[in-house]
Amino acid sequence: MPDNNLYYVLFHTIHDVLRVEKILKEHGLGHELVPVPRNLSSDCGICVKLHSEIELLRPLLSDIEVAKCVLFDGKEYTSVQLP
Amino acid sequence: MIYLDNAATSFPKPKETIEQLTRFVTTVGGNPGRSGHKLSVEAARIIFEARDKLVEFIHGKKSERVIFTANGTESLNFAILGLLDENDHVITTSLEHNSVMRPLMHLKQRRAVEHTVMQCGPDGRLDMEALARAMRKNTKAVIINHGSNVIGTTQPLGEIKQVIGNTILIADACQTIGSLPIDVDRDNIDVLCFSCHKSLFAVQGLGALYIKEGIDPRPLKFGGTGSKSESSEHPDFLPDRYECGTPNTPGIASLLGGLTFIEKEGLGRIAARKRALREKLLQGLSGIEHATVYGSNANNANVPVISFNLKNKLPSEVGYELNQREIYVRVGLTCAPMAHKTIGTFPTGTVRVSPGYFTTDEEIDRFLEALQHIAGQ
Numbered sequence: 001m002p003d004n005n006l007y008y009v010l011f012h013t014i015h016d017v018l019r020v021e022k023i024l025k026e027h028g029l030g031h032e033l034v035p036v037p038r039n040l041s042s043d044c045g046i047c048v049k050l051h052s053e054i055e056l057l058r059p060l061l062s063d064i065e066v067a068k069c070v071l072f073d074g075k076e077y078t079s080v081q082l083p
Numbered sequence: 084m085i086y087l088d089n090a091a092t093s094f095p096k097p098k099e100t101i102e103q104l105t106r107f108v109t110t111v112g113g114n115p116g117r118s119g120h121k122l123s124v125e126a127a128r129i130i131f132e133a134r135d136k137l138v139e140f141i142h143g144k145k146s147e148r149v150i151f152t153a154n155g156t157e158s159l160n161f162a163i164l165g166l167l168d169e170n171d172h173v174i175t176t177s178l179e180h181n182s183v184m185r186p187l188m189h190l191k192q193r194r195a196v197e198h199t200v201m202q203c204g205p206d207g208r209l210d211m212e213a214l215a216r217a218m219r220k221n222t223k224a225v226i227i228n229h230g231s232n233v234i235g236t237t238q239p240l241g242e243i244k245q246v247i248g249n250t251i252l253i254a255d256a257c258q259t260i261g262s263l264p265i266d267v268d269r270d271n272i273d274v275l276c277f278s279c280h281k282s283l284f285a286v287q288g289l290g291a292l293y294i295k296e297g298i299d300p301r302p303l304k305f306g307g308t309g310s311k312s313e314s315s316e317h318p319d320f321l322p323d324r325y326e327c328g329t330p331n332t333p334g335i336a337s338l339l340g341g342l343t344f345i346e347k348e349g350l351g352r353i354a355a356r357k358r359a360l361r362e363k364l365l366q367g368l369s370g371i372e373h374a375t376v377y378g379s380n381a382n383n384a385n386v387p388v389i390s391f392n393l394k395n396k397l398p399s400e401v402g403y404e405l406n407q408r409e410i411y412v413r414v415g416l417t418c419a420p421m422a423h424k425t426i427g428t429f430p431t432g433t434v435r436v437s438p439g440y441f442t443t444d445e446e447i448d449r450f451l452e453a454l455q456h457i458a459g460q
């Protein structure tokens with residue numbers, strides 16, 4: 001995945017972020033927990049930066065609600081629907 | 084020194100508890116979920132893991148439905164004050180701890196919540212037919228002491244849930260969790276309240292409750308959660324809905340250690356050891372001519388909490404004598420005056436002896452010897 005096309009996925013609570021981390025680890029999908037990038041949320045929390053195919057995420061989430069999904073193209077952050 | 088007051092809090096703690104506690108306070112230390120830095124995330128991860136282990140331990144479904152509190156008392160207050168409304172009716176038993184009785188008294192005075200107390204037998208038995216008869220149209224909840232902190236008798240939660248049907252079952256598992264297997268799913272327990280500093284081996288200052296899906300108590304506290312900070316309204320998603328402010332992360336880390344220890348030992352082995360300790364104590368006490376033991380040993384699921392008195396001696400005198408010999412027990416009403424009325428020991432109470440998983444046979448022998456001596460004085 002080229003570094004100029006990255007997805008950041010935000011969740012409502014750190015509990016959900018850690019649930020997702022556990023699932024991603026179990027499925028061996030590359031990811032990183034990073035501080036939420038500026039301007040995306042007033043929360044000083046963390047989110048998931050995905051280093052794998054974004055399409056693989058949704059089927060794994062079951063009842064975990066996504067608060068926001070953001071695409072970073074190297075310059076700008078754009079809110080998108082989770083594909 | 085012989086510590087026989089594990090029903091109040093367990094001591095000593097396993098090395099896993101101390102390791103996790105030390106690790107947290109020396110190398111992690113961050114405020115969980117408040118900041119994006121590594122130490123904050125690591126603190127949140129400890130809480131996440133503890134919650135995960137705990138929900139698995141009680142056979143619950145979703146870890147976010149495990150809510151951490153300060154102790155068993157706060158868990159019970161949360162369930163009781165959060166679920167009962169004006170003019171509701173609630174049923175409980177005569178074996179309850181003050182952490183059930185006092186919130187109920189408060190609700191009776193402030194919210195006109197009526198309660199019925201089911202009189203248990205002196206052997207701790209709850210009459211299921213009487214329970215069925217006590218149910219009313221407006222009975223919102225039934226609160227049951229799962230294991231008595233006075234006589235160690237246990238109640239069949241699954242059977243009780245069958246009797247009360249859709250009415251909410253709130254179980255006080257302070258004395259049973261970590262001593263007996265608990266299965267909230269199989270027994271259909273709606274709200275399970277417990278301390279984490281007793282047989283789960285966390286340090287003091289930690290409790291929790293499990294709230295089954297579909298049960299939605301009012302939150303009792305509002306404030307910072309590290310989530311949804313832009314909003315002035317408290318979030319409605321779990322666990323943040325019910326947890327706010329900086330949690331007892333060192334305590335939760337110690338719980339992770341305690342649960343790891345239980346996992347390694349095996350709950351079956353722990354339960355068997357505790358049963359053996361109870362048997363040994365009961366057997367020994369039966370050999371002391373002037374000792375009266377309360378409760379019953381009919382149900383082998385009982386926990387190792389035993390109340391007794393010595394003829395012609397006040398419990399406080401026996402406690403004093405034991406203390407002089409560096410044997411530590413509890414005496415008096417043990418926060419459950421109604422339970423003492425039930426067994427006929429109100430208002431002086433009893434001597435309560437509660438061994439723990441680390442109590443040795445030799446310690447029990449020395450305790451019995453000391454008691455024999457005190458009884459003969």
Ligand SMILES: Cc1ncc(COP(=O)(O)O)c(C=O)c1O
Pocket residue numbers: 090091154155156157180182228230231232255257258277278279290418
């Ligand atoms: C049956 C029972 N309920 C409630 C409690 C209260 O628990 P805590 O001391 O953790 O508040 C205790 C313990 O003291 C207990 O034994």
